[in-house]
Amino acid sequence: MSIIEAKNITKIFGSGHTAVKAINGVSLKVEAGDIILIMGPSGSGKTTLISMLGTLMRPTGGTIWIGGEDISEMSGAKLANLRLHHLGFMFQSFNLLSALTAQQNAAVPLMIAGLSKKPALKKAEELLEKLQLGERLDSLPKNLSGGEKQRVAVARALANQPAVILADEPTANLDSKTGHEVMQLLCNTACSEGRAVIIVSHDARLKDVAKRVITIEDGRLTKEEPGNHEPNCPTEHGGQKQ
Amino acid sequence: MFLIAVRNLFQEKTRLLISVGGVAFSIVLIMVLTGLYRGWNDKMGQYIRSVPADLWVMQDGTEDMFHTPSVLPLDYESKIADLDGIASVKPFSGRRVAFHTANQQDVGLYIVAYDAERQTGLPAAIATGQNVPQASEIIVDRITAKNKNIKINDSLDIAGQKFKVVGLSEGGDVVTFSFAFAAKEDAEQILRLPNSTNFFTVQLKNNTDPNQAISNIKNNLPGVDAVTKKQFVSNNTKLIRESFLPVILVLLIIGTVVGTAVIGLTIFTSVVEKIREYGVLKAIGMSHRQLYGVVIKQAMIAGLTGFATGSLIAFGLQATVGDFVPQFVSQINALDMLWVFGLTLAMATLASYMPIRRIADVDPAEVFKA
Numbered sequence: 001m002s003i004i005e006a007k008n009i010t011k012i013f014g015s016g017h018t019a020v021k022a023i024n025g026v027s028l029k030v031e032a033g034d035i036i037l038i039m040g041p042s043g044s045g046k047t048t049l050i051s052m053l054g055t056l057m058r059p060t061g062g063t064i065w066i067g068g069e070d071i072s073e074m075s076g077a078k079l080a081n082l083r084l085h086h087l088g089f090m091f092q093s094f095n096l097l098s099a100l101t102a103q104q105n106a107a108v109p110l111m112i113a114g115l116s117k118k119p120a121l122k123k124a125e126e127l128l129e130k131l132q133l134g135e136r137l138d139s140l141p142k143n144l145s146g147g148e149k150q151r152v153a154v155a156r157a158l159a160n161q162p163a164v165i166l167a168d169e170p171t172a173n174l175d176s177k178t179g180h181e182v183m184q185l186l187c188n189t190a191c192s193e194g195r196a197v198i199i200v201s202h203d204a205r206l207k208d209v210a211k212r213v214i215t216i217e218d219g220r221l222t223k224e225e226p227g228n229h230e231p232n233c234p235t236e237h238g239g240q241k242q
Numbered sequence: 243m244f245l246i247a248v249r250n251l252f253q254e255k256t257r258l259l260i261s262v263g264g265v266a267f268s269i270v271l272i273m274v275l276t277g278l279y280r281g282w283n284d285k286m287g288q289y290i291r292s293v294p295a296d297l298w299v300m301q302d303g304t305e306d307m308f309h310t311p312s313v314l315p316l317d318y319e320s321k322i323a324d325l326d327g328i329a330s331v332k333p334f335s336g337r338r339v340a341f342h343t344a345n346q347q348d349v350g351l352y353i354v355a356y357d358a359e360r361q362t363g364l365p366a367a368i369a370t371g372q373n374v375p376q377a378s379e380i381i382v383d384r385i386t387a388k389n390k391n392i393k394i395n396d397s398l399d400i401a402g403q404k405f406k407v408v409g410l411s412e413g414g415d416v417v418t419f420s421f422a423f424a425a426k427e428d429a430e431q432i433l434r435l436p437n438s439t440n441f442f443t444v445q446l447k448n449n450t451d452p453n454q455a456i457s458n459i460k461n462n463l464p465g466v467d468a469v470t471k472k473q474f475v476s477n478n479t480k481l482i483r484e485s486f487l488p489v490i491l492v493l494l495i496i497g498t499v500v501g502t503a504v505i506g507l508t509i510f511t512s513v514v515e516k517i518r519e520y521g522v523l524k525a526i527g528m529s530h531r532q533l534y535g536v537v538i539k540q541a542m543i544a545g546l547t548g549f550a551t552g553s554l555i556a557f558g559l560q561a562t563v564g565d566f567v568p569q570f571v572s573q574i575n576a577l578d579m580l581w582v583f584g585l586t587l588a589m590a591t592l593a594s595y596m597p598i599r600r601i602a603d604v605d606p607a608e609v610f611k612a
């Protein structure tokens with residue numbers, strides 16, 4: 001069973017002669033351990049697609065199954081719960097909570113899931129240490145560099161051990177070296193833990209961390225090729241350049 | 243999600259201060275007014291409560307001591323005493339007089355006739371000086387004395403008679419005037435009620451039903467009314483209740499609106515500023531209930547901190563202002579604290595409504611937009 005399966009999904013914004021067909025019959029299967037890079041020109045529908053796969057937007061047509069369950073009939077509350085436990089998110093502008101420290105930010109999904117503050121913070125600390133942020137636990141986002149912020153976001157995305165991590169342009173606000181490092185860190189961690197990753201990006205260098213590279217044009221998947229990720233996951237994040 | 247609520251709230255300290263300050267202001271307003279109401283109500287009845295009497299007997303049509311005069315013939319005393327269940331009957335005479343002191347201070351006193359023989363018309367308690375007045379002597383209330391700069395041994399010219407101040411009494415201040423005590427013969431010169439008195443105070447034998455005694459009095463003495471002490475106190479404080487309560491109610495509403503608006507606006511501004519962060523929380527799986535909880539917790543923390551601050555200020559005022567402004571007799575009680583506390587919770591809940599509506603409208607898909 002695929003973690004996520006999309007079958008012939010479409011998304012139309014607006015109606016009548018102003019209607020925009022942002023996604024036009026996309027089918028896709030995401031398996032455990034997949035690291036998928038979705039590339040395509042601006043306006044091709046990448047954000048729309050990843051929003052639908054992440055249950056943040058409902059498709060106009062077609063079906064999406066997550067963990068084998070058709071999500072089209074699920075209520076908003078049920079979808080929120082599904083996102084909390086099975087999906088992790090990363091964003092172009094990091095989107096950390098500005099009032100919380102790095103450690104508290106990473107602990108947020110755990111606390112939403114009902115873990116009390118102390119064990120949640122403990123777990124967040126462990127995660128951040130793995131991501132080499134052990135020294136910055138008490139820093140507020142405004143005092144962190146872009147790369148550090150995105151690594152906190154990685155910790156937050158991984159906190160509830162989701163089956164899939166979805167990232168839209170996660171490197172767009174980082175210099176290319178830092179962006180590459182952060183994504184390598186994410187992908188190696190996800191790979192070694194058997195999680196899938198879907199990355200939307202313009203950045204061709206991310207082919208190095210991906211196992212599958214999919215091209216989207218005018219709302220359709222036009223090409224799939226293998227990425228350059230080493231077939232076996234490096235155990236101790238060995239692939240990254242320091 | 244207490245952490246997020248607290249952190250968001252404390253991130254903008256100035257705004258938090260405004261929020262807490264606004265609530266504290268309305269709490270002070272509400273508490274002080276309620277305290278003054280309680281205080282004045284209590285003061286108005288304080289002297290009457292101190293007089294040893296189960297019933298007060300008066301001319302029919304009279305309700306209280308100060309606004310509806312009562313005159314009764316003295317020979318009613320024995321008629322009342324003969325009725326069933328009556329232990330003792332004493333006349334009580336007094337009248338309000340206005341005069342000004344040597345240093346041109348306007349003073350209002352309710353002069354009570356002290357009868358040494360019958361032991362009626364005594365002050366509630368003495369602060370300094372003589373316990374009872376002799377001929378041409380007067381005992382005035384301590385608070386009036388202080389306000390009007392009247393001292394022991396001063397001479398007062400009241401309704402054509404000269405009195406020497408020989409004592410200061412306690413517990414007879416009725417805010418706009420006060421009780422004073424003069425010997426019966428002197429008082430009669432002022433009251434000019436030959437063979438009459440204003441009231442009779444009645445003590446009942448044990449096990450006598452006060453209502454039964456009241457109907458006995460009314461049935462046997464036409465044109466006479468009687469009420470229990472409790473009722474008489476209530477009649478005398480009615481003015482405060484009727485004139486003060488509607489004003490309090492209006493100010494209470496204003497206070498509540500101000501408090502709610504201040505919390506509501508500060509939390510709403512904070513939510514609008516952080517709307518993207520609330521969208522992120524939605525996207526990563528926070529339920530609507532949890533999101534609303536974050537808002538309500540912020541409103542509650544601001545509201546309750548305001549309540550605590552406001553209560554402290556109100557009690558501080560209660561303890562100190564009376565020394566400078568004698569009319570400031572505030573008595574905040576536990577029950578009032580409790581309902582003001584409830585009101586604060588209501589303000590915080592009401593204030594959360596708009597911010598919650600705003601969060602409910604956020605589309606979590608927006609967070610993918612850069």
Ligand SMILES: Nc1ncnc2c1ncn2[C@@H]1O[C@H](COP(=O)(O)OP(=O)(O)OP(=O)(O)O)[C@@H](O)[C@H]1O
Pocket residue numbers: 013014020021022040041042043044045046047048049
């Ligand atoms: N909420 C919306 N309402 C109307 N049209 C929309 C909406 N969101 C996206 N679109 C349109 O759908 C198409 C696909 O948009 P989308 O944001 O998915 O592209 P993208 O591939 O993510 O582009 P970019 O690389 O610039 O981020 C565009 O033509 C866009 O204008």
Ligand SMILES: [Mg+2]
Pocket residue numbers: 046047048
């Ligand atoms: Mg996009």
